[in-house]
Amino acid sequence: MEKYIIKTEQIDAWLKRIIESVPRVLAPVSSGTKTEFRRIKSPEEVNNKSLTTTVSAKAAAFPPVETLFKYQKDGKDTTLTEDSFDKYPETVLWHARSCDAMGFSPLSAIFDWDYKDNIYDERRNKLTIVTFACNQSDECCFCTSVGGGPGNVEGSDIQLTMLNATDTLVEVMTEKGQKLVALLPDIFQPLSEEVDKEAVLAKIPVQFTKEEIKEHVSNAFDSPVWKRQSARCLGCGACAFVCPTCACFDIQEDAHGNHGRRLRCWDACGFSLFTQHTSGYNPRPTQATRWRQRILHKFSYMPERLGVYGCTGCGRCSRACPVDMNLQEHLISIANSNHE
Amino acid sequence: MNKLQERATDLLKGGTVKLIIGFEQGNNKIRPFFCEKPEDAEKLIYSDDCSTNNAVYLTKKELIGDNKIAIIATYKEIASIIQLNKENQIKKENLMVLTVDKDGDVTELTSFEEMEKFCEENTPAPDPVVAALIEKIDKMNREERWAYWKSELDKCIRCYACRAACPLCYCNRCISEVNCPQWLDPWKSTLSNIEWQINRVMHMSGRCTGCGACAKACPLDLPIGILTKKMSTDIKEMLGEGEGGNVLSTFNPNDKENFIH
Numbered sequence: 001m002e003k004y005i006i007k008t009e010q011i012d013a014w015l016k017r018i019i020e021s022v023p024r025v026l027a028p029v030s031s032g033t034k035t036e037f038r039r040i041k042s043p044e045e046v047n048n049k050s051l052t053t054t055v056s057a058k059a060a061a062f063p064p065v066e067t068l069f070k071y072q073k074d075g076k077d078t079t080l081t082e083d084s085f086d087k088y089p090e091t092v093l094w095h096a097r098s099c100d101a102m103g104f105s106p107l108s109a110i111f112d113w114d115y116k117d118n119i120y121d122e123r124r125n126k127l128t129i130v131t132f133a134c135n136q137s138d139e140c141c142f143c144t145s146v147g148g149g150p151g152n153v154e155g156s157d158i159q160l161t162m163l164n165a166t167d168t169l170v171e172v173m174t175e176k177g178q179k180l181v182a183l184l185p186d187i188f189q190p191l192s193e194e195v196d197k198e199a200v201l202a203k204i205p206v207q208f209t210k211e212e213i214k215e216h217v218s219n220a221f222d223s224p225v226w227k228r229q230s231a232r233c234l235g236c237g238a239c240a241f242v243c244p245t246c247a248c249f250d251i252q253e254d255a256h257g258n259h260g261r262r263l264r265c266w267d268a269c270g271f272s273l274f275t276q277h278t279s280g281y282n283p284r285p286t287q288a289t290r291w292r293q294r295i296l297h298k299f300s301y302m303p304e305r306l307g308v309y310g311c312t313g314c315g316r317c318s319r320a321c322p323v324d325m326n327l328q329e330h331l332i333s334i335a336n337s338n339h340e
Numbered sequence: 341m342n343k344l345q346e347r348a349t350d351l352l353k354g355g356t357v358k359l360i361i362g363f364e365q366g367n368n369k370i371r372p373f374f375c376e377k378p379e380d381a382e383k384l385i386y387s388d389d390c391s392t393n394n395a396v397y398l399t400k401k402e403l404i405g406d407n408k409i410a411i412i413a414t415y416k417e418i419a420s421i422i423q424l425n426k427e428n429q430i431k432k433e434n435l436m437v438l439t440v441d442k443d444g445d446v447t448e449l450t451s452f453e454e455m456e457k458f459c460e461e462n463t464p465a466p467d468p469v470v471a472a473l474i475e476k477i478d479k480m481n482r483e484e485r486w487a488y489w490k491s492e493l494d495k496c497i498r499c500y501a502c503r504a505a506c507p508l509c510y511c512n513r514c515i516s517e518v519n520c521p522q523w524l525d526p527w528k529s530t531l532s533n534i535e536w537q538i539n540r541v542m543h544m545s546g547r548c549t550g551c552g553a554c555a556k557a558c559p560l561d562l563p564i565g566i567l568t569k570k571m572s573t574d575i576k577e578m579l580g581e582g583e584g585g586n587v588l589s590t591f592n593p594n595d596k597e598n599f600i601h
């Protein structure tokens with residue numbers, strides 16, 4: 001890892017150079033009351049003050065709808081065409097947070113579990129992630145309880161930390177990150193003395209550990225806790241769609257007579273239709289069983305099978321939920337319970 | 341304990357009801373609360389900040405079963421209950437509707453006449469923000485309007501929170517999920533997002549109570565509540581108040597259009 005110092009006022013000049021050099025730069029842009037990752041054309045568009053976007057950054061590698069292939073039927077013959085990988089642009093994700101960057105590791109674990117998902121991999125490989133360490137947080141954040149933190153560098157190619165009014169620490173983690181630094185090398189001064197990064201980070205108390213949650217939920221399949229917690233859940237897709245690690249998708253057909261596209265679209269385990277069989281039978285017939293799946297998948301099945309937890313503690317699901325299903329609150333109650 | 345909590349305790353203790361759907365303090369906001377035990381009754385609260393429309397739970401069999409339940413109702417819940425009843429979705433004998441006045445006194449509304457009366461007397465003032473936005477859009481020409489809705493609904497992620505939060509969106513199989521024929525593309529695209537809202541609003545025509553739960557639920561804060569709002573005002577202007585039912589499910593054999601014959 002290389003460490004530099006950059007004058008905070010020069011960051012925009014660097015970003016401008018990045019925008020000129022990289023086909024697609026995504027950054028938090030505000031519109032109305034919300035801030036989302038959007039493609040930017042100039043540094044002025046970025047909302048530097050935003051804590052987190054409503055929807056996570058996962059769309060950069062796992063868009064809400066992805067064309068898997070196109071088909072053309074001609075009598076008995078069918079021709080399949082896959083999109084050329086050139087279609088997926090080199091992308092810089094700018095002003096993401098640690099909990100965004102961390103989210104790509106569980107996503108990759110899922111998409112490359114047995115079958116290697118070329119489309120996802122290609123998009124992910126073309127992604128360079130620049131995170132800004134958090135000096136503020138809100139009541140929904142719980143990254144420190146799931147192994148992350150406001151200054152965690154896992155998954156980041158570069159992390160920037162504002163140290164004071166004038167100076168920003170630049171930690172370059174990867175070669176991809178070095179390439180961005182090389183676009184305007186003169187503004188980066190090698191770090192001459194150690195700086196206290198921790199001191200400027202948001203303070204987010206640890207409420208539980210992810211291992212503790214795993215231990216509790218792994219034996220709680222039949223616990224009444226799921227019904228109790230999920231009673232007010234409406235069964236929408238908001239929590240899954242905003243989540244950086246939720247990877248469930250549905251395959252859809254965009255059919256037009258003898259030609260069409262096969263699509264991969266975001267799906268959500270909160271929807272009652274998610275597991276409904278053609279026969280009408282639904283193995284997850286109630287919201288309680290769907291909520292249980294959400295928690296067990298993230299805190300039991302994923303660590304068991306993929307060696308990675310499915311939650312970065314970003315708090316997006318809690319902010320998006322129309323009925324205040326606050327994940328941190330539910331996890332604290334799980335950590336403190338003994339599962340009747 | 342306040343009067344509401346006392347009443348709730350009595351109802352649960354005496355076994356009059358199995359469940360009370362009310363409100364509790366959540367994380368910086370008030371949220372729905374399912375109170376089943378007398379000892380939980382002290383969590384029940386009631387204030388002007390109760391903003392979810394809890395009538396949405398009344399059509400969820402898995403929650404209420406065949407039990408007698410009570411709901412602590414604001415104007416929103418009551419207006420929805422009246423409409424749900426018109427659509428045969430309420431078993432009145434299993435539902436106790438409780439209101440709380442500004443002094444904290446609890447009153448049971450025992451008949452639909454009383455509920456209608458309550459709504460007449462407690463109609464909330466129109467939301468000035470909503471009214472201003474409708475006015476702004478009314479003034480736009482077709483192109484400007486199209487551009488406005490395209491840019492807003494392009495952001496929609498099709499999470500269907502708007503559908504899930506609406507007490508009157510209770511269909512077991514939503515049109516958005518039917519695929520023979522496929523009425524709407526079920527994936528996110530600007531056009532199909534717009535089609536989804538058009539469908540939602542059309543199905544609400546003459547039924548929507550204007551509670552605003554759909555708009556409040558949208559994680560992206562899209563202005564979808566003004567669509568249903570505008571639809572209800574237009575329907576009322578063009579077709580009058582209507583005698584029960586709604587514009588999509590009533591017809592008049594003497595209709596001047598002859599498609600019905």
Ligand code: SF4
Binds near residue numbers: 239
């Ligand atoms: S489950 Fe919630 S807190 Fe965890 S990563 Fe997903 S959105 Fe963030």
Ligand code: SF4
Binds near residue numbers: 320322324
């Ligand atoms: S937890 Fe909240 S956001 Fe998630 S499905 Fe339930 S109501 Fe929707």
Ligand code: SF4
Binds near residue numbers: 495498502559561562
């Ligand atoms: S709640 Fe908002 S984002 Fe979700 S489907 Fe409805 S309009 Fe779209």
Ligand code: SF4
Binds near residue numbers: 549550
């Ligand atoms: S305002 Fe929205 S949530 Fe309320 S009844 Fe109308 S459509 Fe349903």
